[in-house]
Amino acid sequence: MxxxxxxxxxxxxAIVMLLGMILSFTPQTVHAADDSLQRxxxxxxxxxxxxxxxxxxxxxxxxDGKNKVVGMDVQVAQKIADDLGVKLKVKQxxxxxLLVALETHKVDMxxxxxxxxxxxxxxxxxxxxxxxxxxxxIVRKQDKSLYKDKNSFVNKQVGVQTGSxxxxxxxxxxxxxxxxxxxxxxxxxxxxETNKIDGIVAExxxxxxxxxxxxxxxxxxxxxxxGGDETSTAIAFSKNSGTLVAAANKSIAQIKAKxxxxxxxxxxxxxxxxxxxNTSMLHYWSYFAKxxxxxxxxxxxxxxxxxxxxxxxxxxxxxxxKIFHYPSVWYIEFVRGTPLMIQVMFVYFxxxxxxxxxxxxxxxxxxxxxxxxxxxxEIIRGGIDSVPNGQxxxxxxxxxxKTDAMRTIxxxxxVKIIWPSLGNEFISLIKxxxxxSIIGVTDLIYQLRAVQAATYRGVAPIAVAMVIxxxxxxxxxxxxxxxxxxxxxx
Amino acid sequence: MTEMVKVESLKKAYDKNExxxxxxxxxxxxxxxxxxxxSGGGKxxxxxxxxxxxxxxxxxxxxxxxxxxxxxxxxxxxxxEKMGMVFQSFNLFSNMNVLDNxxxxxxxxxxQSEADAQKKALELLAQVGLADKKDAYxxxxxxGQQQRVAIARALAMDPDVMLFDEPTSALDPxxxxxxxxxxxxLAAGGMTMIVVTHEMGFARExxxxxxxxxxxxxxxxxxxxxxFDHPKNDRTKDFLSRVLAQ
Ligand SMILES: Nc1ncnc2c1ncn2[C@@H]1O[C@H](COP(=O)(O)OP(=O)(O)O)[C@@H](O)[C@H]1O
Ligand SMILES: [Mg+2]
Numbered sequence: 001m002x003x004x005x006x007x008x009x010x011x012x013x014a015i016v017m018l019l020g021m022i023l024s025f026t027p028q029t030v031h032a033a034d035d036s037l038q039r040x041x042x043x044x045x046x047x048x049x050x051x052x053x054x055x056x057x058x059x060x061x062x063x064d065g066k067n068k069v070v071g072m073d074v075q076v077a078q079k080i081a082d083d084l085g086v087k088l089k090v091k092q093x094x095x096x097x098l099l100v101a102l103e104t105h106k107v108d109m110x111x112x113x114x115x116x117x118x119x120x121x122x123x124x125x126x127x128x129x130x131x132x133x134x135x136x137x138i139v140r141k142q143d144k145s146l147y148k149d150k151n152s153f154v155n156k157q158v159g160v161q162t163g164s165x166x167x168x169x170x171x172x173x174x175x176x177x178x179x180x181x182x183x184x185x186x187x188x189x190x191x192x193e194t195n196k197i198d199g200i201v202a203e204x205x206x207x208x209x210x211x212x213x214x215x216x217x218x219x220x221x222x223x224x225x226x227g228g229d230e231t232s233t234a235i236a237f238s239k240n241s242g243t244l245v246a247a248a249n250k251s252i253a254q255i256k257a258k259x260x261x262x263x264x265x266x267x268x269x270x271x272x273x274x275x276x277x278n279t280s281m282l283h284y285w286s287y288f289a290k291x292x293x294x295x296x297x298x299x300x301x302x303x304x305x306x307x308x309x310x311x312x313x314x315x316x317x318x319x320x321x322k323i324f325h326y327p328s329v330w331y332i333e334f335v336r337g338t339p340l341m342i343q344v345m346f347v348y349f350x351x352x353x354x355x356x357x358x359x360x361x362x363x364x365x366x367x368x369x370x371x372x373x374x375x376x377x378e379i380i381r382g383g384i385d386s387v388p389n390g391q392x393x394x395x396x397x398x399x400x401x402k403t404d405a406m407r408t409i410x411x412x413x414x415v416k417i418i419w420p421s422l423g424n425e426f427i428s429l430i431k432x433x434x435x436x437s438i439i440g441v442t443d444l445i446y447q448l449r450a451v452q453a454a455t456y457r458g459v460a461p462i463a464v465a466m467v468i469x470x471x472x473x474x475x476x477x478x479x480x481x482x483x484x485x486x487x488x489x490x
Numbered sequence: 491m492t493e494m495v496k497v498e499s500l501k502k503a504y505d506k507n508e509x510x511x512x513x514x515x516x517x518x519x520x521x522x523x524x525x526x527x528x529s530g531g532g533k534x535x536x537x538x539x540x541x542x543x544x545x546x547x548x549x550x551x552x553x554x555x556x557x558x559x560x561x562x563x564x565x566x567x568x569x570x571e572k573m574g575m576v577f578q579s580f581n582l583f584s585n586m587n588v589l590d591n592x593x594x595x596x597x598x599x600x601x602q603s604e605a606d607a608q609k610k611a612l613e614l615l616a617q618v619g620l621a622d623k624k625d626a627y628x629x630x631x632x633x634g635q636q637q638r639v640a641i642a643r644a645l646a647m648d649p650d651v652m653l654f655d656e657p658t659s660a661l662d663p664x665x666x667x668x669x670x671x672x673x674x675x676l677a678a679g680g681m682t683m684i685v686v687t688h689e690m691g692f693a694r695e696x697x698x699x700x701x702x703x704x705x706x707x708x709x710x711x712x713x714x715x716x717x718f719d720h721p722k723n724d725r726t727k728d729f730l731s732r733v734l735a736q
Contacts, residue, residue, distance in 0.1 A: 393543055394581035394640075398595035398647055399571030401563070408594065412585045 037084075037243035040108055045087045048077040049107030051095035053184055053453040055209045056268035057113035057233075060450045067287065067450065070271050072264040073111035076130055076235075079260070080251040093360070093440035095183065096163055097345070099124055102238045104352045109248070110236040113203065115165040125239055127248045129232030131261050135169065135222040136207035138200040140192060141215070147199065149223040153177040157197040159188040166201040169224050174201075184449060185210075190458025192217070205265065209272055281464045284451045291447030292468060298365050298433045298443060303426050305369040310376025317381055328377070335374035341435050343367045348439045364436030364443075368429065375425055383418035384410060416487060423480035427473045444468060493552070494519045494651055494682050495540060500549035502535055509535045511706035512549070517651070517684060522677045524693040525686045526717075527703035528729055533686045536703065537653050540684070541573045542566050554650065571599055574644030578656040580636040582628035588615070588639050589624040592646045600647070607646075614642040618672050634665030638672055645676075652676065654685040690733060694718055702726045 040046050050073060052058040058071035069090045081088035091107050098110045102124055116126035137158075139147055146152065154176040160167040162181040170179055180197055182188050189210060191197045202210075207219040235252075237245050255261060281288075316328030335343070347370075348363035387410045395405035437446035444465055451461040495517040502510040509532045517523050525533050538544040540551060542558055551558045553569055561569065583591050592611035596602040602610075615621045618638040628636055637657055644652060654673065658666045670692050677683055677696050687693065693700055693714060700717040702710040702725075710723040721727045 388579075388581070390577060390579055390581035391583060394575075394577065394583070394643075395595070396543065396567075397541060397570055397573070397575035398644070399567045399569075399599045400595055401567055404598055408598065409583050409585065416585075 034240050034242050036108070036237070036241035036245075037247055040084065040086060040244060043086070045089045046077070046081045046084060046109070047089045047091055047107045048074070049091050049093060049098050049101045049110045050074070050112045051098060052092050053095075053186060053449060054113050054206060055272050055453065056205055056265050058111070059268075059272070059453045061271045067290075071268045072131070072261060073113065075264040075267065076252075076255065076261075077109070077111050079255060080235075080248050083251045083254075084247060091440065092442075094438045095161070097349075097438060097440075099236065100345070100349050102236060104349045105238065106349075106352055108237070108244065113206070113233055114236055115232060116234040116236075117165060117168065120236065123239070124236045125241055125245055127235040127237070127245055128252050129234045130252045130255055131205075131233040133203040133205050133233065135166065135224050135226070136202060136204040136219045137222045138189070138192065138202055138207050138210060138217055138219050139198065140195075141218040143198070144218040144220065147220055149221060150174050150201075153199055156199065159191055159197040159200040161185055161188065161202075166203070169222075169226075170201050173224055184452070186449070186452035186458055189214070189217070193458065209269070213272060281451070281460050284455070284461075287447045287451050288444070288464060288468060290442060291444035291465075292472070294361070294442050294446075295430060295433060295444040296472070298361075298368060298436060298441070299426070299429045301365050302368040302372050302429055302433065306372030306376045306425075306429075307422070309369070309373035311380055313373060313377035314380035314384065317377065318384060332374045332377050335371055336378070340368070340371050340432060341438065343371055344435055344439060360436075360439045360441050364433075364439060364441040368433050368436065372425065372429055376422065379418055379421045379425060380414070382421075383414035386417050387413045419484055419487060420480075423477065423484070426480070427476055430472055430476070431469060492519045493517075494521075494554060495684070496550075496552040497540070498550040498552075500536070500539060500551065501547045502532075502539055502544060503547045509706055510539065510546075513708055515701065515708060515711070517682065519650075519682055520680050521698045522681075522683045522685065522696050523699050523701060524697035524714075525684065525701045525703055526688070526690070526693060526729070526733075527709075531704045532706045533703050534655050537575075537655050537684065537686060540653060541570050541575060543575075567599070571595075571647055572650045574647060574649035574652040576637070576640050576644055576652065576654045576657045578659050580628070580633070580640045580660070582636055582640055582643070584628050587625050587627050588620070588631075591628070591639060592643050595643075596646050611642070611646055614645050615639075617645075617675075618642045619668070632665060633661045634668045637661065637665075637669045641669075641672055641676075651682040651684065654683065654687065656686050656688065658687065658689060688733065690718070690730075702729065704729065 050058045050069065052060050052069045052071070056071055058069055058073045060067050061070050062068070063070070069092060074090060078088050091101070093101060095112060098112055098114075099120065101107045102110055114120070116129070120126070137147065137150065150173060153174060156177055157180055158170060158174060158177040159180050159182060160170050162183050167179070167181055170177065180191070182191065185202065185206065188197070188200045192200055193216060201222060204219070211217045211219045235248055237248070313328045313332055316324040317332065319325050319328075344364060344367040347367040348358065348360060351363065352358045391409050391413065392405050395409050396402070434443060434445040437443055437449070440446070448461045448465040452458060455461070493516055497513055497515050500510055500513040501508070513536060525536070527533055535544060539546045542551070546559055549559070553573065556569070558566065558569060583594065586594065589608065589611055592614065593604070593607035596607040596610065597604065612621060612624065615624055618641060620635060620638055620642070623631060623635060623639070628639070631639065657673070658669050661669065666689070670689060673683070673685070673692070674696055697714050699711060700714050701708050702717060702723065704725050710717065710721065710726045717726065718730065721730060
């Protein structure tokens with residue numbers, strides 16, 4: 001027995017390694033010749049990836065009652081699509097996920113106020129820059145007199161967006177400051193206003209957008225030593241997309257010649273001031289409602305399939321047959337041993353290599369359900385294990401078959417034991433499913449970000465989302481408690 | 491007299507631990523066999539090998555002429571139906587009331603109708619003196635009551651032999667009597683029984699044969715008088731002197 005187990009586990013490790021190797025080789029073999037432009041024309045759509053939390057470049061606003069991504073980048077992309085004679089489609093996701101989305105061909109191009117750094121050039125191609133912006137530091141208005149430029153922040157807390165050019169610049173040129181990196185600019189603003197940090201390094205267009213809409217903020221010139229390209233913003237394409245890049249460059253040349261970006265920024269500024277005219281949370285109820293809808297939908301579907309698959313894996317793990325037992329054990333251990341966040345990204349981007357247009361919502365639900373299945377499997381196994389062996393033996397000594405004993409004696413007893421833990425799993429799934437927002441599923445967390453970006457208000461949307469989560473989980477736990485009590489009385 | 495149960499060179503080992511080292515024996519129809527011996531001697535394992543709840547490592551087990559160790563699961567289920575078993579820890583189905591405990595297997599295994607199964611169950615409950623407890627759940631009953639229900643549950647299948655594994659060992663002393671009384675009545679009614687117990691009074695009074703088991707084999711067999719009054723084996727003498735001294 002011992003020997004077999006060891007062997008089986010080695011096989012498992014080998015499979016995991018093999019899987020990793022296969023996946024790491026696939027991307028290089030996807031493309032032979034450059035047909036990028038032709039493919040876009042054939043599809044009739046140009047898909048743009050962006051992280052819409054960066055006004056005036058890209059952000060969300062309400063147009064005719066619907067949430068829409070707007071901003072300078074969207075207009076640049078629209079111009080390119082128009083010039084190609086195709087439709088523009090905007091796909092939203094986390095900034096950190098954008099380049100992966102390019103590599104896995106989920107999007108044709110990325111416009112997200114992205115600077116063409118050397119590091120990024122290693123993995124993607126860039127167009128000519130379409131905009132050049134200086135760097136600024138946002139500070140609290142009452143502290144403005146304390147600071148002159150980047151060198152005034154010795155031993156101060158300085159915020160930057162994770163993975164941004166500003167983070168690189170600050171790392172190299174503000175060595176005496178303490179850097180704090182966050183994913184969202186809105187979170188940085190919030191930190192600044194609550195005195196957690198003393199300044200935020202941001203592009204001047206961005207800084208201006210926030211400062212002009214919030215009387216508590218002010219901005220100063222950062223005065224970084226900048227190389228040529230480093231201050232510019234360009235479009236990212238996947239490697240080997242020369243034809244598509246060339247087409248984009250043509251449009252960019254026109255944008256520059258006619259100085260169209262000025263009009264784009266003005267246009268974006270109008271949306272921004274509309275957004276900030278009514279920042280009451282009530283005004284944004286439809287954002288939250290949509291988020292609640294998705295969060296509940298994801299949770300319900302994931303719980304359903306999680307329980308179904310979990311039961312199968314639990315029985316597999318309890319099975320004496322090795323071909324059922326070991327795969328179940330490996331699955332459970334592997335899923336419980338890796339973070340849900342990575343699983344979500346793996347399903348969306350990894351499986352996306354094989355299935356190009358996997359919808360983010362579908363990928364999110366699949367990942368959460370597969371994750372939940374492992375935990376549910378252990379809950380069910382624990383429940384079945386806790387039914388004393390004597391119960392089965394008694395049934396079998398009466399001539400009942402194993403399956404019959406399982407169905408009529410063990411499972412009914414196990415369900416009573418399992419029920420409360422299953423309820424807890426359900427409740428924690430409502431909270432944990434929030435991780436799907438990283439791939440752009442518009443759940444409650446994602447909508448909270450959208451409201452923050454739209455209103456430039458940090459705390460209020462968080463508070464609203466928190467209360468909503470609490471109402472959801474509290475209501476659910478009361479319902480489950482009642483069901484549990486009823487069951488114990490039967 | 492027909493042979494009901496017969497074992498030949500029965501051995502059972504868990505990994506390298508030899509628990510039964512070779513047991514031979516015959517139980518005739520209508521006989522009451524009482525198995526005694528020190529704890530850890532293999533008595534439970536022996537009983538569980540008789541209805542194949544444990545699979546013997548080697549040797550043969552016959553029941554009513556059929557050799558069991560080569561049978562498939564389905565055929566074994568049919569055999570187990572006819573061999574009732576009563577456990578030290580009662581093992582009543584805790585998710586069912588007393589009546590359902592008694593009717594479940596007759597309905598599911600024998601295909602009896604609800605009405606037939608209930609009628610028989612109520613008779614048996616009356617026989618063990620618990621007719622008024624038919625709607626009670628196991629955890630509301632005393633140990634003695636639970637064990638009497640467990641005996642009735644086994645009897646509901648109309649078994650040809652009853653196996654008892656220390657049926658009174660988990661009971662408070664004042665409840666031992668009520669269970670032994672039920673077993674005594676059963677023996678008097680002609681039931682074939684194999685009983686593992688430490689109740690020497692019961693063994694002396696009810697047993698046709700007493701088997702003394704120690705170290706995985708049967709060290710001595712005989713009538714109650716043989717074993718209790720004239721034990722030959724030193725291990726038997728030693729065991730009895732310790733048990734009877736208490
Ligand atoms: N399932 C099992 N796995 C391993 N060893 C066991 C198992 N069941 C019983 N044994 C061992 O077999 C020996 C005899 O046990 P048992 O038949 O319960 O004795 P008795 O009923 O006479 O007290 C003990 O040493 C016990 O540890
Ligand atoms: Mg025992």
